[in-house]
Amino acid sequence: MTYHVTALAAALALTGSAAAAQEVTLRLHQFLPETSAVPANILQDWIDGVEEASDGRIEVQHFPSMQLGGTPPELVDQVQDGVADIIWTLPGYTPGRFPSLEVMELPFFVEDAGPASRALWRLAEERGLFESELAGMKVLGLWVHGPGTIHADAAVHEPADLEGLSMRAPTRTVTTLLSTLGANAVGMPVPSVPEAVQRGVIDGAVIPWEVTTSIHMAELVDHHTEFEGPYLYAATFLFAMNEGAYDALPEDLQAVIDAHSGLDFSGEAGATQLALDAPGRELAVEAGNEIHTVSGEELAQWHEAAAPVVEDWVAQMDDAGRDGAGLLEDARRLIADETGE
Numbered sequence: 001m002t003y004h005v006t007a008l009a010a011a012l013a014l015t016g017s018a019a020a021a022q023e024v025t026l027r028l029h030q031f032l033p034e035t036s037a038v039p040a041n042i043l044q045d046w047i048d049g050v051e052e053a054s055d056g057r058i059e060v061q062h063f064p065s066m067q068l069g070g071t072p073p074e075l076v077d078q079v080q081d082g083v084a085d086i087i088w089t090l091p092g093y094t095p096g097r098f099p100s101l102e103v104m105e106l107p108f109f110v111e112d113a114g115p116a117s118r119a120l121w122r123l124a125e126e127r128g129l130f131e132s133e134l135a136g137m138k139v140l141g142l143w144v145h146g147p148g149t150i151h152a153d154a155a156v157h158e159p160a161d162l163e164g165l166s167m168r169a170p171t172r173t174v175t176t177l178l179s180t181l182g183a184n185a186v187g188m189p190v191p192s193v194p195e196a197v198q199r200g201v202i203d204g205a206v207i208p209w210e211v212t213t214s215i216h217m218a219e220l221v222d223h224h225t226e227f228e229g230p231y232l233y234a235a236t237f238l239f240a241m242n243e244g245a246y247d248a249l250p251e252d253l254q255a256v257i258d259a260h261s262g263l264d265f266s267g268e269a270g271a272t273q274l275a276l277d278a279p280g281r282e283l284a285v286e287a288g289n290e291i292h293t294v295s296g297e298e299l300a301q302w303h304e305a306a307a308p309v310v311e312d313w314v315a316q317m318d319d320a321g322r323d324g325a326g327l328l329e330d331a332r333r334l335i336a337d338e339t340g341e
Contacts (some may be wrong), residue, residue, distance in 0.1 A: 023251060026241075029084035031072040031191060034064040036214035037276040039239075042141045042269050043088055046140075047241075053256045058237040060086070061087055065191070072189040076238070080136045085245045091238050092171025093189060094273075098133050100124075100322060101236045103331045106313060106317050107171040107306035108227075110234040115338035117143035117270025120236065121263045122334050134238075138246040140261035141239035146274035148174070148233035151217050152204030153197075157225070157292055159305040167204035168193050170235045175308050177233060178206065181302075184269070194220060206233065209280035210273060218284040227302065228295040233301035237269075 001088050028047065032039050038061070047060040048312040066072065066085055076097065091098035092105065101120070102110070110116040120142045124130055130139055152165060163182035169175040169191065178185035186202050190211055196202045197220045204221050213216060239261075246254065284291060294302060310328075317324025 004181075023059070024058050024253060025061060026085040026245065027061050027063060027068065028086040028088070029063045029066070029068045029078060031066055031075065031189060032064060032090040033214055034062060036064075036208040037280075038088070038273060039064055042272055043239075045264070049260050050256055053259065054253055058256065059251060068288075069072065070180045072191070076137075076240075079084040079240050079242050082242050082244060084242070085240070087139070088239045090170060090189075092173065092234050097319065098238075098253065099317065099325055100127060100129055100133055101142070101238075102171070102173045102313065103327050104236050105171055105233055106310050106328075107233055108175050108230040108303055109310075109331075110144055110335070111230040112339060113146050113176065113234065113274040114267050114271030118263055118267035118336055118338045119331060119334035120144060121180060121266040122338075123331055124325075125327065126330060128335075133329045136242075136243065136304075138237070138241040138243050138257075140239070140241055140257070141266045141269055143239075143266045143270035143273065144238050145237070145270070146210065146234070146277045147226060147229075147231040148206050148210060148235070149286060150204065150206050150207055150223075150232070151212065151221050152225070153221045154222050155223045155292065156291060157184075157294065158298060158301055165203040166201070166208075168196065169203050170207070172234050172336075173309070173313065174206060174235065175310070177306060179303055180309050190215065191309035194251040208273070209284075211276035214237050218289055222279075222289050224284050224289060224291045226291065226293045228293055228299055232302070233307075239269075290324060 028043065029042065030039060034040065046209050047062060050058050050060060070078060072089060073093040076094055077086040078084045079087040091101050104116060104120050122135065124142060152167065154165060156162055159181045162178065166184040166186055167178050169178050169185040169187050175185040188196060190207060193205050194215045197204065246257065249257070314324035314328060317327060
């Protein structure tokens with residue numbers, strides 16, 4: 001993934017010799033192994049870009065797999081409290097903390113991760129989320145992954161096939177979806193999935209293909225279910241920096257961070273994560289696993305069964321004073337704008 005960074009030379013010329021001599025070390029903390037798809041192809045690219053654009057004055061130390069301690073749900077607190085300078089996480093790991101971002105996780109809502117990720121950033125700007133739900137940190141990126149896919153030790157073709165299965169869910173919204181469809185939804189961070197499947201705690205998980213490579217999902221289960229058209233779901237991701245650490249940077253180094261973050265970065269991160277699905281799917285093909293694509297009349301059953309999840313979410317947002325219907329309409333409008341529809 002590459003970034004089109006502009007105006008950095010002018011920004012670098014703004015500071016004096018004292019600021020130019022300043023060197024900064026930033027600690028990036030996240031929950032997946034360093035060789036996993038997103039850390040290796042998105043986070044590392046961001047690190048390389050920032051370090052190069054700063055002429056080496058910014059060093060980003062990468063701490064994968066929760067090496068600084070704590071659990072994935074604690075990452076947001078860690079960046080706000082300064083335990084880490086930068087974190088990458090799922091907002092859904094802290095249920096109820098970022099309710100407006102859940103709009104992108106609703107069933108059969110997102111169809112292309114790139115435009116949807118740009119729309120998510122713009123939604124946060126329009127709705128003032130950086131000053132409300134996302135306050136207390138410098139947000140660097142917001143994006144969604146590719147199609148949420150069902151991976152199970154039993155064939156799942158129709159919603160009824162989920163009944164009685166214990167399935168890992170990443171977020172509150174997806175937990176509600178799976179429960180509505182008849183599964184026993186079990187919330188857990190993705191690093192916990194392999195052991196949970198091996199021990200029989202869960203029968204499978206819903207995750208995008210790109211995650212399956214790092215947790216060897218094609219070796220753990222034999223069945224995978226995809227959906228034609230809009231995704232079954234898409235989880236949101238948050239890439240953020242400690243406000244104090246950002247504010248302490250000289251203006252030229254703030255400009256480096258800004259140039260590698262924001263709307264364009266979010267869109268490219270979403271598009272990159274979508275592209276990273278292909279290797280994971282290919283491993284399942286090579287393993288001889290069943291990959292079933294839901295379409296036609298089968299797909300209509302899924303859409304009908306999932307519709308109450310959207311209705312209930314809108315009602316919950318309205319009850320909380322967050323204008324659920326308006327959030328839904330704004331997100332649809334921004335996605336359409338980004339896709340040129």
